[in-house]
Amino acid sequence: MNKEVRIPTGISGLDRVIEGGVRDNTTLLVVGSSGTGKSTFAMQYLTYGLEHGENALYISMEEPPEQIMREARMLGFNLDKYYEKELFFFHSKGKDFVKLVDEQLPALVEANKNYSVKTRVVIDPLTPLIWSVNDKQEQREIITKLFYTMKQLGPVLITTEEHAAPGETIGEDVLIPIYMSDGAVHLTYRPIGGAFNRALEIVKMRATRHGEEVYPYIFVRGIGVVVRTTPLISAEDMRKYDDLFDQAIRTAADLGANETVLERLAYVKENWSYPFSPKETLQIFFESQGFTDALTREEIARRKEESMPSDVQLDIGELSANGSAEITEDIPEEKNADAEEEGLIEIDDLRELEEMIQ
Ligand SMILES: Nc1ncnc2c1ncn2[C@@H]1O[C@H](COP(=O)(O)OP(=O)(O)OP(=O)(O)O)[C@@H](O)[C@H]1O
């Protein structure tokens, strides 16, 4: 279970599907083509922090602060009262991004070191820096360094413009920043008319149970964007398959699974977040661990005799994707009877079990 403190992004709807927000000292990349709303996301993110007693640092590579403030106002964010009190700008006037990343920003972070107020950082957009470096290796190094430096201040939101070629799902030019970020959301715009032709997808979110759908978002004057998400399944619903997991864990133990595998299964149980049964997943996992074809029931029974008797036994045939018929045929009737005498319940169909649970 992840009990780490989450920092709300303030981007309406997004926090719902990322366990409440981002983790401190991480980077969140917002990727999208021109006009998808990246700056709106960034402003909303900053505003939330400012309105909740945090400081904010806005790093711009091209636009001067006055222009950013003006555009923010047009997007419905009036940041005047925070300007140079809680909200600071770092405008890289020159095009010397290497110097910016190697010297200026580390110096800024160093100067802020003993400052206790949390600072959320926005880099909007990262694009000029990416374009200034052609060599991929160099690009990687400069982005790594930039992210590493800025993360020390607080949670960082970076936007970057994408230029996807036709047929590409994600533009090639943004793969490195996505790879280097702790989290990434992808904004797409489909010019097909109608109100809901903009959509957000979570590409990745490290150490986070996150939504996997395509979420439409709308612009709302006075708020910014509202991402139309449905909350992830409730904590209560997450527990729905506990019994099934417990059976599977016992079965795995009976089949000689080592401690690591059992711990892993327990972890999966704690984190199962889908509204559907984990049965198929467990079948596939068991098979990948060699818990199926290699083992006949006799072998299972033999192993069981050697180890502690367990009270419930899952039918491995049911957990096996193939070859289940063979396994079943191998079993003499008495064996089954024996098993029952030992107090082992044979459950032939996990579906029954699921029904029982529901
Ligand atoms: N209140 C609104 N109602 C409708 N559309 C809006 C609203 N606010 C913003 N938009 C749309 O979003 C677009 C730009 O938003 P934003 O500046 O956040 O995008 P961006 O991805 O940062 O763009 P760029 O690549 O130019 O930096 C506007 O051009 C407009 O089409």
Ligand SMILES: [Mg+2]
């Ligand atoms: Mg923008």
